[in-house]
Amino acid sequence: MQKWPNSFKKWFVNHTDMPADVVMDLPRITIIGQLHIYIENHKGVLAFSNNELRLSLKHGHLQIKGDNFVLKNILPEEILLEGLIKQVFFIDE
Amino acid sequence: MKKNWNEAFFGHVNVTIKGRLPEQFINLCVKNGITIWDIKRIDDKSVSCSLLLSDIRKVKPVLKSTDCRIHFVDRKGFPFLLKRLLSRTGIIIGMVLFLAILFVLSNIVWRIDVTGADPKLESEIRKLLKKNDLHVGAFEFFLPSTEDIESYLSGKLTKVTWLGVSKDGTTYRVDVVQKELPKEDKQPGPRNLIASKKAVIYDIFVENGQAAVEPDQVVQPGQLLISGMIGNEKDPKFVGAKGKVIGETWYRSTTAVPLKSNYKTYTGNTYTKHQLRLFGWDMPLWGLEKKPYKTFDREVTVKPVHFLIWDLPIAYKRITYRQTEQANKKLTEEAAVKAGKEAAYKKLKGKLPDKAKIISRKVENKDVKDGVLTLKIFYIVHENIAVQNLISPEEQQEKIEKAKEKEKEKEEKSQDN
Known part of the structure; x- marks a missing residue:
């Protein structure tokens, strides 16, 4: 039952010019070099340390690896991480 | 460094959060609308972060529910700066002194403007003001009110028609309208002197022109006293008549003096x-x-x-x-008469020109009615009754010619007869 609204959304995104993150409630991730990573539409911090940040998303997790991580700003829907970013993983559950 | 005005102005603190799950604390803070930034992991059980000073109270229940402890590391921003400054007596003394000096200077007279007066009068006014303690640098507290200064100045100065004193902040303004003394009449052109009122001529001095009246003659208002026409009728010359005609005039006054x-x-x-x-x-x-x-x-x-x-x-x-x-x-009748006479005399004197002389006075009638004494006094006054009256030579000439023609006609008629 959960599947057909999702497939409808996909079809909607494909056939209109609406941005996918708005329609499908997906995270929008902006990376500036290795310096900053800016994640919108996250669902909370799961783990945070100097070289790892785990964020919960609507579906699954987001794992970011690197060095000297500092959470520059955190708001209910967005996060700005500073440091040396090396890897970004999407982890399905 | 990211700087937001709110942080700088309202102050913020650097804290370390210790607990089993600091991430829990961060999530809850975000959910409760607490502004939190610059989060850094220190070790397994602690993170450091920055919080707004105004959010500190909201943080306490969050700490309790996530079982964390807070430790303040650094305080930054204006409120803390102020606190540090206030703890230095030198700055406090300086600020108080500054305000005190500003306050004192606000209540001092900084300038006195005098407008509308010539330099001589201006210096006189300034001197009088100084006598009244009003000078640059004087304390406004101890000064008389502007109305008082105004009445004082206008009482002392005789050359002034109008005088206004006003205050604009720390500046006093004195506006003066100076009396313009009438210049000696140099009215050119011929004129006569005629009588201004009914009088008996007492004396006549002619400087220029031809006397038309003699002493002891009764004149009516408008009557020619000194003619501006000299020479014979055939070849008249017109000059500006000048002279003094002292006439004996009469005045009656009625004064009422209450006895009580x-x-x-x-x-x-x-x-x-x-x-x-x-x-x-x-x-x-x-x-x-x-x-x-x-x-x-x-x-x-x-x-x-x-x-x-x-x-x-x-x-x-x-x-x-x-x-x-x-x-x-209670006045006796005698005293009342005296007072009435004096009052009437003053009143008359005010009406007469400066050089007029009151020659005699006589109480004509004395009457006491309802406690009020009514005096009727008769005065004889010597005063100059001459006033100028312009004449145009052409008109005069015409008049003379007409008169001549009439005479000729008369002569002809008489010859005819």
Whole structure:
């Protein structure tokens, strides 16, 4: 039952010019070099340390690896991480 | 470094959060709308972060529910800066001194402008003001009110028609309208001198022109006194008549003097109250009696206190009570006559030109009715009755010619006869 609204959304995104993150409630991730990573539409911090940040998303997790991580700003829907970013993983559950 | 004005102005703190799950704390903070930034992991059980000073209270329940502990590391921003500054006595003393000096300077006279006066009068005015303690650098508190200065100045200065004293902040302005003395008439052109009122000629001095009247002659108003036409009729010359015609004139005056009069006198006793006015409230400082005398005149002086351009809601108020007494005065008839004569004399003197002389006076009628003495006095006065009257030579010439023609006609007629 959960599947057909999702497939409808996909079809909607494909056939209109609406941005996918708005329609499908997906995270929008902006990376500036290795310096900053800016994640919108996250669902909370799961783990945070100097070289790892785990964020919960609507579906699954987001794992970011690197060095000297500092959470520059955190708001209910967005996060700005500073440091040396090396890897970004999407982890399905 | 990211800097937001709120942080700088309202202050923020650097803290370390210790607990088993600091991430939990961060999530809850975000959910509760607490601004949190610059989060850094220190070790397994602690993170450091920054919080707004105004959010500190909101953090406490969050700490409790996530079982974390807070430790303040650093305090930054204006409130903390202020606190540090306030702990230095030197700065406090300096600030207080600054305000005090500003306050003192706001209540000082910085300038006195005198407009409309020539240099001589201006220096005279400044001298008089100085006598009244009003000079540059004087304290406004101890100065008399502008109305008082105004009446003082206009009483002392004779050359002035109008005088206004006003205050603009720390500047006093004296506006003067100077009397313009009438210049010697140099009215060119021929003119006659004619009588201004009915009189008997007492004396006549002719400087220029031809006398048309003689002493002891009765003249009517408008009658020619000194003619501006000289020479014979065939070849008249016209000049500006000049001279003095002293005429004996008569005046009657009626004065009423009440024999009984009530009037108020000051006993010389005064009682002064000093009050401080705060926001419209009068706070007595000295002098607590409500009504010191039964009968009195009250005089209120209010001195507002200024700070820069503002009037502070603080003012100094002085109320002076002068005790008065009702006095009854009964005049004898003789005294009343004397007073009436004096009053009438003064009144007449005011109406007459300066050089007029009152030669004699006579009480014509004395009448007491309902406690009021009515005096009728008759005066004989010597005064100059001559006034100028312009003449145009052409008209005069025409008149003369007409007169000549008439005479000729008459002669012809008589010859015919």
